[in-house]
Amino acid sequence: MRPHVGASLSRRRFLSLSAGGAAAGAAALSGCALQVSNGAGGGAGETITMMVKADDITPELVQQALKDTGITIKRVDWDITKLIAMLTSGNPPDLVRAVGATDAAYFAARDVMEELDPYFAKSSVLKVEDLDPVNDLWRYDGRTQGKGPRYGMAKDFSQDSMFWYNTAAFDKKGVDYPSETEPITFEEWLENAQRLVQRSKGQTTVSGGSYNGLLRLTLMATMTASAGGSLFNDDFSRVDFTTPEARKALTWYMDYCNLKVGPSPIQPDPNGWDGPTYQAGRLAMSNAGYWMGGMIGTDKKLAQVSRLAPAPVFAGGPRISACQGGTGLWMPRKARNKDAAWRIFEWYFGEAPAKARASGGWGIPTLKSLRPLMPAQEDYQKRTLKAQQNELKHFSVVSLTPYITGDAFESLFNQVAPAGMKGEISVDTLAGRLNSVINEQLKRGKEQVG
Template structure:
């Protein structure tokens, strides 16, 4: 057990941890885990949840009070505010997070409660019912996907899958991709080039969007699809010069250079794929199943839309990861863990979870809730058939605990545009990314210890 650290932290540690959103790594906040209570939360208790707008709604707060007798106090998610609340000894009980990138980062800093004992005694969130995507929230001190559970995803998509509009394919005279077998990334890009339409120097139809949720997690997943690991075995360094990582990087830079889809050098005015795809100005979008929640609101669009498996690299393994897995984690220094866990159970396994599952905005993370996924219309049945087949290809792509994805993305966004514009070779880009990111990672490793 590590030595206990009181609520007050040194200025140096506070500044290091406060830099979490923009710099590599944060100082470790050490603290012994409190024993898991076997008590049952009672009415009139309060749970503070730090979330983004819409993740827990005011209606959810009312419903939680009606169902549980527990008052949820919402605090807007902000990394600086989170660290300030923790360092002053007044942490939120539950915090939103993106499992794919946040779980190793915060767990390595000893901020997350080990939830295994809670899951073991829960009749709502039974370990056998948990979808494997929840392994994104496991971390054993070295590797993501193993060890204790520190959180849970509220829903998920396999984010390297993509939607396509058959009407735009027909209009361009391009053969539609199969929905039973994956195309290669090379084939995907060729189709995107053929589907792109421009007029007077302006792009009127994007051939395809393949930007991922975060550039660092996208490149990690592309490297895995090429058969490698973006990080070294100890996750303390990146290596973009490895054959697999270079292949992934070269493909993404080619995507940007050809301007077939949105990127840092050709932003989508809508800022995300949804409105552009909905307006039939994007032929393919690498938004996984969750985008169906929007597509299904427009029956005309839904009938010409298809969900396809994640592409593969020629000669590479077939994998279909989740780059998100957004959910909640419990802070180790939460003062009301029993009530927080009861809210956790309710949010992930009861009313809100059932409503999310039936809305089509993500795959439920409890296997028992899958029958609630929309399957009334023929096009919905078709989507589910493709999605069900894809589930067997899910795997956890481990992320580094030594730097936040935001920090690594900031470096990528500073360095990569020159290559996207054709002013820097991929080999030079790889070396510069290694130099900048590994400096960040070294600082983070030093702070974590």
């Protein structure tokens, strides 16, 4: 089922797939952080290399790993160009960070990832029955993400179509609060955002809401699923923005951008993301999942007026609440020190670091047994946890294509869509242009995977 690359893997094959090469790949693979390992033995006394970001494995954690496992971690900065060079030279890191939603199928289709099912089967730390369903983002059967062998695991996650809102902003404008258990529609969300905007002397002082997803690929795919369809055809080799469901999602997002109720590619947030803007009281609603509660909780006044609400739905559509990230780690097929790498994998995902992450409120733990560690001491934490636990019932994996990186899709979308965001072209014209440029890239990607 899985296309075989093995020793014939070439730099061109990787780089040509990422629409703009290494630079395009870098942003795509940036989300949350992971670890990598490089060595040649099986456990204590060994050294592994982890290709991760600095905050994925701090110097303190490296010391703790040595103390807890006897294994030395050598951290290498995550870099797509360097990763491709290491993979193609046959000397990869032992563990690599990636974003489960957008990267797992991409790398699995290129046959560079180790299948981890045999390791899970023998592990006393990471048991398959304890894995949260979000870890299915790291499965790929050669056709569909979410099925087949496991190639990695998420370190924590959120249901990223949920949104936070500030009750003080709603009170000021006399807008009813969204329910914390029953979803409002996308149409209602946008109406609220229009009512919540505060402007003074031609300047926006408080944005009504932000709704951009983690990447345009995950945003469009999950919104199309919420409309009852799929952004891709059956074998994930083509997108079609002209189907009724994809067109509904695209129309909504163009309306959101055009109304300028919040940040978008044509009106970027000067802070680069919602967090500081929401913290400053200048954003009434933020499309960020549970993870942002970690930041909100550091400001008790803000925490008292913040609420977490379910992912919106389209009227008549299914209730979909996906994870658009699921950052974690994978083990290259040609890693030199797989046993030691697996031991660090177990430690990172199931022992001290996992417990610390779970209790911090920056994400939902990906082992069900760690959920009791999620913060629930304060009233606001209890309320957030109740909303989140209710939403977990509506989680599903929205499968993405293995033929394009999230970043490549993003750059193509952002080249074509601003004309639609500004209302200069119709949604139908935009849909045709997006199909043209993205399907050309998907065609190349499919040819290169073989």
